[in-house]
Amino acid sequence: MNLRRLYRTIESFGSDQFRTDKELLKHVVNEIVKSPDIQIKGGRIWQYEPSAESYKLIHQIGEIERLESGYKIPVSQYPVFQWLAEQRSILANETDRYLIRKGIVKYSATGVGEKTAWGDGTVYQYVLAFNYDALDQSILSDLNIISIAVTNSLRNRKIELRAKALEKDIDKARSIQQSVLPDPGRRFFHYDIYGVSEAARIVGGDFFDYVKTEDDPDRLSIVVGDAASKGFSAAAQALYVVGGIRMGISHHMKISTLMTRINKLVHRSFTEEQFVTMFFLELTDNARGVILYSNAGHNSPLVWHVADKALEELKPTGQILGPFPQETFRVENAILAVGDMLVIYTDGISEARDPDGREYGEPRLHRFLEAHHELSSRDFCERLMVDVRTHERLAEPADDKTVVVVKRVE
Known part of the structure; x- marks a missing residue:
């Protein structure tokens, strides 16, 4: 399974309300074992008990040999527990x-x-x-993603519990969210631009921004991103990242340098589970319609080319922001001819689900772009959001939705 899809799948298992962390973990492990898309047949949960300096078996499920309930392993006799703190996931020969x-x-x-x-x-x-x-080294990537997703679910649960006790701060959180988002419409030289973002909760982690400096008015930067956190923490993280981007652009950093510095900023300021995907686009008044971009693990934006009736995907040029501090980011280019349309979106669009769990899907998004590319940027955004909501029907949105459209009109 694609690692990002695996992350989203595991994350969805932990999205319900649970009374305790143990309930959440048991539910997630049960769902992992039951899922036909994840090649795992059985699982156990061990909890660290500080008073005994041991790990205690608290849950086991699936096609595995049943162990004595509550069996304990002292940390001092099992160095793997310490190795995990450094390596996160491990394959090893049993010694107990x-x-x-x-x-x-x-x-x-x-x-x-x-x-x-x-x-x-x-x-x-x-x-x-x-x-x-x-059991071979190929499963370590899956284990790392499971670890990141489950840890994030536990952290989100703690954050949500705190949030319920801090309802008086809701207005402040809303103001944080709004401070990240610009006015939706913009005209810049040959381009008609429009963006819209809807949070699945009171606030969310999707963000977009248009940045232009007074001393360089012939250059416009467009940023679309998705913070992996949820709710209040995601809104704060988005504000932090956008602030870093605005500062970097004001200092006229090259795109690759800016992406590298934002990556290191996210790594220093947030945990690995609080990663960010981001697409950075630079527009100028270039007569040929050359655009520059860098894609940090974000959904591939779509370009509809009118002349040859073809769809182009702007693939990632680097990994997600945060977990990999030494990552470098390539800068690529594309061309927007008159009538061409660029659609930048977050996975809340493509992964929106109907009440039966069926995704809106990238193929449907591709067809929608092909059918409606003649619309203005604003009309396209609004109709796409209506189409996605229609697909969801009465299902509660699981993720934020953001789309920014850039159309070359002259």
């Missing part, structure tokens, strides 16, 4: 005698939740162990 007697020879494990102090280092709050058909 009881587990070996139970037929466990090799295992996979990943740490989730917050880290807590142990000795001179740290250990994870929880460890998830999974049973695959084949």
Whole structure:
């Protein structure tokens, strides 16, 4: 499964309301094991108990050998627990005698939740162990994504609980959200531009911005991004990122340098789970319609070329912002001829689901662009949002929705 789709799938398992972290974890692990799209046959949850300096088995499900309920493993006798704090996920040979007697020879494990102090280092709050058909290095990427998604669900639950106790701050959160978003419409030389963003909750992590400096009026930067957090924390993260972008543009940074610095800023300021995907576009009055862009793990924007009736996708030129501080970002170019339309969107559009769980999907978005590219940017945005809402019908939106359209009109 595509890693981003895997992340979204795991994230959706933990999106319901739960009374405790343990309830959330048990539900997520059960859903992972039951999912036909994830090749995992069984799983166990281990919880760290500081008083005993041990991990205790609290849940097991699927096609696995059943262990004694509440079985404990001291951290001091099992160095893997410390290795997980550094590596997040691991494949290793079993060393615990009881587990070996139970037929466990090799295992996979990943740490989730917050880290807590142990000795001179740290250990994870929880460890998830999974049973695959084949245990080899290829599953580590899946385990890392599971760890990031589950940890983010736990963190979001804590944030949401705090948010409920801080309802008086809702107006302040709304003002944060609005401060990130510009006026939706803009005309810039040959281009008609329009954007719209709808939060799934009171506030959200999608953002877009148009940035132009007074001393360089012939250059317009357009940014569209999606913070992986939810609710209040996502709105604050979006504000932080947009602020960094505006500052970088004011100092006339090259696009690649700006993307690199924003990546390091997100890495220093937020946890790995609070990553950001972002598309950066630069427009000028270039007569040929040359545009420059850099794509940090974001959905591939779509360009409809009128002359040859063809669709072009602007693929990622670098990884997501945050988890990979040494990442570099290429700058690519595309050409917008008169009548061509560029659609930049977040996954809340393509992954919007109807009450039966069916996605709106990228193929439908492609068809919509082909059928409606003659509209103005504003009309296209508004009709697309209506089409997505119609697809969702009465289903509650699971994610924020943002779309920015750039059309060359002359």
